[in-house]
Amino acid sequence: MSRWLLFLIAIVIGAAAGLYYGWVLNPVKYVDMTPDSLRIDYKTDYVLMVAEAYHAEGDLAVAVRRLAVLGDTPPAEIVANATLYAAQHGWPETDLVQIKTFGDALQSWNPVLGVPTP
Amino acid sequence: MRRDERGPWYLLTGVVLGFAMSLLYTWLFSPVKYIDTAPSLLRADFKDQYRALIAAAYVADKDLARAQVRLKLLSDPDVVRALTIQAQSALAQGRPDTEVRALGVLALALSQGVTPVATTAQATVTLTATPMSTISPTPVVAWSATSAVLSGTITHGTTSPASSLRTPLPTPTPLPTRTQTPTPGAPFVLKDLKQVCDTHLAQPLIQVETRDAANQPVPGVEVIVSWDGGENHFFTGLKSELSLGYADFTMTPGVKYALRLAEGGQPVPDLTSTECAQGVMDRYWGSLKLVFVQP
Numbered sequence: 001m002s003r004w005l006l007f008l009i010a011i012v013i014g015a016a017a018g019l020y021y022g023w024v025l026n027p028v029k030y031v032d033m034t035p036d037s038l039r040i041d042y043k044t045d046y047v048l049m050v051a052e053a054y055h056a057e058g059d060l061a062v063a064v065r066r067l068a069v070l071g072d073t074p075p076a077e078i079v080a081n082a083t084l085y086a087a088q089h090g091w092p093e094t095d096l097v098q099i100k101t102f103g104d105a106l107q108s109w110n111p112v113l114g115v116p117t118p
Numbered sequence: 119m120r121r122d123e124r125g126p127w128y129l130l131t132g133v134v135l136g137f138a139m140s141l142l143y144t145w146l147f148s149p150v151k152y153i154d155t156a157p158s159l160l161r162a163d164f165k166d167q168y169r170a171l172i173a174a175a176y177v178a179d180k181d182l183a184r185a186q187v188r189l190k191l192l193s194d195p196d197v198v199r200a201l202t203i204q205a206q207s208a209l210a211q212g213r214p215d216t217e218v219r220a221l222g223v224l225a226l227a228l229s230q231g232v233t234p235v236a237t238t239a240q241a242t243v244t245l246t247a248t249p250m251s252t253i254s255p256t257p258v259v260a261w262s263a264t265s266a267v268l269s270g271t272i273t274h275g276t277t278s279p280a281s282s283l284r285t286p287l288p289t290p291t292p293l294p295t296r297t298q299t300p301t302p303g304a305p306f307v308l309k310d311l312k313q314v315c316d317t318h319l320a321q322p323l324i325q326v327e328t329r330d331a332a333n334q335p336v337p338g339v340e341v342i343v344s345w346d347g348g349e350n351h352f353f354t355g356l357k358s359e360l361s362l363g364y365a366d367f368t369m370t371p372g373v374k375y376a377l378r379l380a381e382g383g384q385p386v387p388d389l390t391s392t393e394c395a396q397g398v399m400d401r402y403w404g405s406l407k408l409v410f411v412q413p
Contacts, residue, residue, distance in 0.1 A: 003128065006128075007129065007132045008132070010129040010132025011132040011136035012136060013133055014132060014133035014134060014135060014136025014137035014139075015136035015140040017133070017136070017137050018137040018139065018140025018141045019140045019143070019144055021144075022144025027144070027149065028149035032159075032160075033155045034160070035167075037153060038154075038155055038156070038157065038160075039153075039154035039155065039156065040154070045188070046171070049172060052178040053175050053177075053178055056177060057174070057178075057216065069164060
């Protein structure tokens with residue numbers, strides 16, 4: 001076997017070891033994550049909390065601000081995704097209703113005026 | 119040097135070269151990306167927002183079991199302390215009263231050890247490990263279960279099949295359980311007002327204690343202290359180590375204060391610090407203690 005081939009094999013072995021080390025043994029560590037990185041069930045529960053608080057407080061502007069930490073996705077879409085997930089995973093009807101009615105309120109949300117539009 | 123005399127060092131060079139190149143690739147060009155993280159990994163300020171939202175949801179749904187599950191996801195070493203500190207901090211920062219109150223009320227409910235009672239067979243709370251791993255063009259490592267708390271899953275509803283290969287989420291059933299919260303009762307009545315001469319108090323305080331008809335401390339009661347040119351609002355229960363119905367306010371000697379509870383009851387005017395004496399020479403400013411009760 002030629003030396004160049006052996007050299008190439010050595011590089012490949014080194015690369016494989018490096019990939020394993022860099023991705024598995026000692027990957028880049030992330031801390032201080034943002035809520036948009038939360039798993040879908042946590043996100044859905046977050047939306048449920050916002051919906052529960054909204055139904056008690058009645059302040060859609062505050063609710064929208066709370067949803068904003070989940071990323072750039074429009075609030076109505078965030079809630080729609082949460083509704084879908086909750087429905088698909090058999091969440092209690094009361095929770096579903098809370099999220100749905102919150103989503104309905106968001107449909108009429110006017111971000112410019114800060115109030116639901118008729 | 120002849121080729122045969124070089125030995126196998128070139129092989130080691132190759133291995134090192136490959137290792138270095140792949141490290142460069144894995145750490146700089148294509149680092150591991152975390153998705154599907156848990157609330158415990160959130161940045162501190164996002165954790166605060168999460169905690170405040172848990173409290174707001176608790177005030178809305180009165181579901182202590184669910185609030186406890188949610189709080190566990192944040193992995194605070196002492197949940198009550200975290201809530202209390204955040205309530206005090208929120209108060210100092212002028213956050214909305216509703217937020218401060220919600221944090222205080224939840225801290226109280228937890229510190230009272232109110233244990234939710236399952237009312238149905240399904241009303242259980244389950245923290246489950248959720249081992250996951252995902253593969254994508256760039257390596258993606260989902261947070262896997264290192265502890266039940268870290269990977270605690272908020273799950274709702276009845277058992278259903280795993281959602282997908284990507285997130286095989288178990289689906290037990292934490293359902294709402296109605297639990298106690300401090301309930302509004304009759305307006306508070308001033309039961310006792312006395313001077314407190316305590317050399318251990320560095321500053322003169324207005325100490326407020328609120329109790330219900332059963333003589334149990336009532337937290338989350340908003341107290342309003344006003345004086346000529348100023349006003350301050352604070353809540354009972356934020357110093358739970360003293361009493362869940364306790365709150366205090368530092369007086370400035372010579373200033374007259376009026377105190378009332380936001381939930382009603384009689385206002386108490388002309389509160390001021392008076393001197394206490396310990397021996398002949400040692401004089402210091404005394405505090406006042408007001409005890410309000412619900413008849």
